Amino acid sequence: MSFGHGGPFGPGGPDSSTPDWDALADESEARGKRRRWLIIGGGALATAAVAGIVATAVITSNKDDTNLPQAQKLPDEPDAPKPSFSDVTVPPPPNPRDYITDPKKDTAALTPATLFPEKDMVLGKNSYPRMSTATTGDCTAGTHGPLGSVLQHNGCKQLLRATYSKDGVAVTVGVAVFGSKDAAFKVKAANKASLAPLAGGGVGSFCQGAPCTMYTNATGRYAYFTIAGNLDGSAVTKASAKALQIARDGGKYAYNRIWQRGTDQAAKAARAQS
Structure with missing residues (x-):
């Protein structure tokens, strides 16, 4: 009795020691795709969570800003005093x-x-x-x-x-x-x-x-x-x-x-x- 080529174990039949490499590769590729999607999905969820935390912190910070002291408006610097000179000429002291x-x-x-x-x-x-x-x-x-x-x-x-x-x-x-x-x-x-x-x-x-x-x-x-x-x-x-x-x-x-x-x-x- 003989078997055809469509069995899962390849041409060697069920008693053969050589695995079906093509089938294993397909199965491995399918598992890899599923894993990538899980990673991508998990990353997206983590990013969304971090964004939420940041947004919450910003909102909280904005609320707390109302309690901070306001910057004081400093008065304008006064103009420096300008020297003035008298038009009166002081006569020299008398000469003995x-x-x-x-x-x-x-x-x-x-x-x-x-x-x-x-x-x-x-x-x-x-x-x-x-x-x-x-x-x-x-x-x-x-x-x-x-x-x-x-x-x-x-x-x-x-x-x-x-x-x-x-x-x-x-x-x-x-x-x-x-x-x-x-x-x-x-x-x-x-x-x-x-x-x-x-x-x-x-x-x-x-x-x-x-x-x-x-x-x-x-x-x-x-x-x-x-x-x-x-x-x-x-x-x-x-x-x-x-x-x-x-x-x-x-x-x-x-x-x-x-x-x-x-x-x-x-x-x-x-x-x-x-």
């Missing part, structure tokens, strides 16, 4: 030299008490007591020799003097007042320093017939002079340290006092401007 040069400005009282107010002439470490003072409108009266005529020729208005003394020496300081700077400097250029020494206040005559040291200078409308010597009547020489020192100090003091006069008047004018 103007007040000792111009007689129209130099109007403060001028006496020995205002020009030589201190009881002592102090220059650095050196100090000399004031012994006497004097003033005269006749400038020749306070001079010896050619200085008187030079003062008169240049229109001297007033001559103020003060004497200071210490340790056997003395100096007389003289300040002559003129109507202009030019007149004062003409007297300086003439260099006729023959001021008359002023005795008094315990100081006797000095520089009478004995050589003394003399000095002349000018500032503003003022010429100033010194004459210094030994009270014992001896001549002043290069070795006369004390006499030479008091003469130098007297010249500096005269300049300082004239300049202080200008400074005081300038300060007063500045206060009036403020």
Whole structure:
């Protein structure tokens, strides 16, 4: 007896050890298709589930936003302040030299008490007591020799003097007042320093017939002079340290006092401007 070729086990029949590969392949392919559809279907369901969760989270988040603090509206930044400049020009401070040069400005009282107010002439470490003072409108009266005529020729208005003394020496300081700077400097250029020494206040005559040291200078409308010597009547020489020192100090003091006069008047004018 024999069998045909249509059996499931292939041409070898049921007793054959060789499987039917075509039938197995078809069956395997069918199983693979079913598995893919299950995977695709499961994936679609998972995607839908995730989408639902996300949508729920978004909805929930949107609901919760109403509880968050709202952003504050900040005010606009103010404009930076702009610098402003005054149209008023501040005048420069008055110059003391103007007040000792111009007689129209130099109007403060001028006496020995205002020009030589201190009881002592102090220059650095050196100090000399004031012994006497004097003033005269006749400038020749306070001079010896050619200085008187030079003062008169240049229109001297007033001559103020003060004497200071210490340790056997003395100096007389003289300040002559003129109507202009030019007149004062003409007297300086003439260099006729023959001021008359002023005795008094315990100081006797000095520089009478004995050589003394003399000095002349000018500032503003003022010429100033010194004459210094030994009270014992001896001549002043290069070795006369004390006499030479008091003469130098007297010249500096005269300049300082004239300049202080200008400074005081300038300060007063500045206060009036403020």
